Amino acid sequence: MTIYFYKVWQPYGCFSNFSPHGIYIQGSYWPTVEHYYQAQKFVGSIDAVIIPIIHTAETPEEAAALGRCSTRQLRSDWELVKTQVMREAVLKKFLTHAEIREILLTTGDDLLVENSPTDYFWGCGARKTGQNHLGKILMSVREEIRQLRLSAVISAEVLSE
């Protein structure tokens, strides 16, 4: 089965980076994955002054608008690192929040797709031909958490022997 998600208020909205699940990462607390991801675009760039403004944005929509401003200069390695930045933040989100971790695990081996009508990199885009990198990250995080659980169960069994 394929599970499509996009907006926070729609089914599986907790898979969106805009969902209100904060993360503590690299020494700071961020209100959403989207705040963190948008701010990372400017680490080490001449426009790094925008980072604390993104950090304290009232909403993820505001953080995204600030990060998408085309007149600001992104860090030079952004295209190389953005998928890894996103994966670290998404993994942190699902390790931190037990209730959404269970929702992720209940999807089994279903295909997860960000149903963005405009984004052909993170989502599938309007024609459903996009690369769906956010869906792929969620599926790989799901697998990593399953493996972590399995290791914990095995360790507990060994300890009880």
Ligand SMILES: Nc1nc(O)c(N)c(N[C@@H]2O[C@H](COP(=O)(O)O)[C@@H](O)[C@H]2O)n1
């Ligand atoms: N506009 C918008 N609204 C939402 O509710 C979304 N979930 C998204 N998608 C997210 O936008 C981020 C990509 O931003 P950039 O294009 O790289 O600035 C990423 O978190 C997508 O999942 N967009």
